[in-house]
Amino acid sequence: MCMLTREFYNRDTVTVARELLGKRLIRNVDGDRLVCRITETEAYVASIDKACHAYGYRRTPRTEIMFSRPGTAYIYLIYGMYCCLNLVTEPEGEPCAVLIRGLEPIEGLERMVHSRYGCAPDDMTAYQRRQLLNGPGKVCKALSLTREQNGLDLLGDKLYLTQGDTPENIKTGKRIGIDYAEEAADFPWRFYL
DNA sequence: CTTCAGATGCTCT
DNA sequence: GAGCATCTGAAGA
Numbered sequence: 001m002c003m004l005t006r007e008f009y010n011r012d013t014v015t016v017a018r019e020l021l022g023k024r025l026i027r028n029v030d031g032d033r034l035v036c037r038i039t040e041t042e043a044y045v046a047s048i049d050k051a052c053h054a055y056g057y058r059r060t061p062r063t064e065i066m067f068s069r070p071g072t073a074y075i076y077l078i079y080g081m082y083c084c085l086n087l088v089t090e091p092e093g094e095p096c097a098v099l100i101r102g103l104e105p106i107e108g109l110e111r112m113v114h115s116r117y118g119c120a121p122d123d124m125t126a127y128q129r130r131q132l133l134n135g136p137g138k139v140c141k142a143l144s145l146t147r148e149q150n151g152l153d154l155l156g157d158k159l160y161l162t163q164g165d166t167p168e169n170i171k172t173g174k175r176i177g178i179d180y181a182e183e184a185a186d187f188p189w190r191f192y193l
Numbered sequence: 194c195t196t197c198a199g200a201t202g203c204t205c206t
Numbered sequence: 207g208a209g210c211a212t213c214t215g216a217a218g219a
Contacts, residue, residue, distance in 0.1 A: 044211075079209095079213080177210085
């Protein structure tokens with residue numbers, strides 16, 4: 001399958017967030033190849049979005065990576081113990097990104113389950129199976145992504161995206177966990193299958 | 194199924 | 207010092 005180009009990311013963030021659904025996310029780590037299908041995303045836009053870490057082009061050590069070129073991974077720590085994976089979008093200097101909120105496993109299930117639950121796939125409960133990749137912190141845990149991977153080039157070999165399927169029934173809604181963001185809390189910038 | 198508390202540390206004021 | 211783009215386990219219905 002063909003790797004997504006930098007031009008794919010170098011576009012309107014909300015459009016990229018919607019089009020990311022159905023794409024494949026590939027993570028190569030310690031000789032293991034993990035492949036997932038993207039099922040849930042959220043767009044964060046610097047210029048008008050109070051929920052965006054770089055709202056108003058606020059430049060701090062944490063947001064610095066968002067100012068770099070499109071097709072870069074932005075990974076930050078949240079609530080002291082979880083990481084969230086974002087894909088930087090729009091031209092360099094526009095600090096926008098798409099949060100990866102949910103995935104479906106395709107390849108490398110054994111390692112992902114071990115990273116999440118410390119057990120083998122056969123030992124998962126039905127509940128655990130449903131909870132494997134349905135949240136941004138879970139995604140990073142399963143894919144062994146931490147702040148050490150912040151700034152990774154998405155056109156490299158450690159973490160990249162490829163074409164996938166073209167999903168039907170794309171749903172849209174308000175983003176999760178940003179009640180503080182005033183009018184931006186109601187922007188319909190969450191996309192899921 | 195639901196709610197609820199607690200974990201835990203970085204980030205910015 | 208306050209708050210955070212979250213998750214889990216326990217308890218109740």
